[in-house]
Amino acid sequence: MKIKLSILALAVAMGLAAPAAAQEQIKIASSNWPSLQAMSSVLKEITEKYFGASAEVVNSTLPIIMASMDKGEIDILPEIWSPNHDSLINTYVKEKQTVKLGSMTFKSISGMCTTRHTQEKFGVKSIYDLSRPEIADVFKSAAGGKPKLWVGPAGWSSSKTELIRARDYGYADLFELTTVEESLAIVDLEQAIRAGTPWIGICYTPHPTFSRKEVVMLDEPPHDPAKWKVVQPDQNPNWLAMSSSTTAWAPISVNIAYAKELEAKDPKLVALLNNITLDPAEIAQWIDAVGTKKIDPDTFAKDWVSKNDAKILGWMAGKAQ
Structure with missing residues (x-):
């Protein structure tokens, strides 16, 4: 004291x-x-x-x-x-x-991630793989419907960016792009790791769960500012139509x-x-x-x-x- x-x-x-x-x-x-x-x-x-x-x-x-x-x-x-x-x-x-x-x-570094088990079993290595229907089917649950891909909580600016990237990389229509709170997404990811079931969603460092060896980031083209045109809703109501992105996040x-x-x-x-x-x-x-x-x-x-x-x-x- x-x-x-x-x-x-x-x-x-x-x-x-x-x-x-x-x-x-x-x-x-x-x-x-x-x-x-x-x-x-x-x-x-x-x-x-x-x-x-x-x-x-x-x-x-x-x-x-x-x-x-x-x-x-x-x-x-x-x-x-x-x-x-x-x-x-x-x-x-x-x-x-x-x-x-x-x-x-x-x-921080951000990107699209899956579990190491999913990558090794199904060959999901690149973000472009997500645009293949047979790969999207890997992530379907027993409950049916579209497979779920977590883009981040609804209030995050990065979640809007991930909607743009999903459209432009060609996998938006194959998945239900979910916006649950991060704590719920982490529970789903940890359950998938324990059970050896597929999981897909956005991740970032230095978050301890996303940094585990059981989680891997998918390959994608290095960041190119010329291919990163991201407009947010606070800038323009037509933000999605005005945006485009087929490149990795910058650091x-x-x-x-x-x-x-x-x-x-x-x-x-x-x-x-x-x-x-x-x-x-x-x-x-x-x-x-x-x-x-x-x-x-x-x-x-x-x-x-x-x-x-x-x-x-x-x-x-x-x-x-």
Whole structure:
């Protein structure tokens, strides 16, 4: 206890923490994926413990969150993914300039995945294989109907991109493109791994389930910007007709975003947001804790922050950890 108090005292002495009376409430956004839920609660805990401010986590969808940041109603979005959310980045960061990007916390790779058992038994190796009716039939269930292919939750921008890719790669009409929440898709995938039954859907690193050796990403042409024309619903109601994509995802960058007004509201907190970096393996542990083990994000955050004082003070001081 004395060690923790001395570390906080050090932060105050360094001018990194501020008294609660001088702070307004900080509103931190969250949504429906576990790494963001964990990060939102971690930032809330850091804001309250090290900066002496009151903080609140606000749950919504990304378009609403970014519009609220534009109005100064939300201060921080701990994760915005590019190119997944490029339409929002273009609008609020580049055009309106009311939102700024902080540090890039980690990178991700996304693609279409199946189980290793499915690949080895049925020869499903390329994304083009999904356009073959005999391969699509592999994924049919005993219940009948079209086989199911998970494109991601309905609220994700990447799910819209996967609808475009399914159409342009030629397998959209062969599958029921499902948009259940990620937690349900993970349960289905884990059951398929245990039972040795086929599964197909979008996946991404550093998610621990998608990174298992039993899960493989299908081959597809390397990313070509000339073949990646993705329009999102927030840009145009005819987004699907205007879009085209027959190329792999570009490597994904995940950044913190914050309202420009926060620079005046709490410049020391902004300095922290520009210095946070996390190892992908650590993000995988966060996803496992909050997404798989269902640990409450606030409970997880209190534990993680209590064990990572040195790392947090390094972020506050502008030192890479």
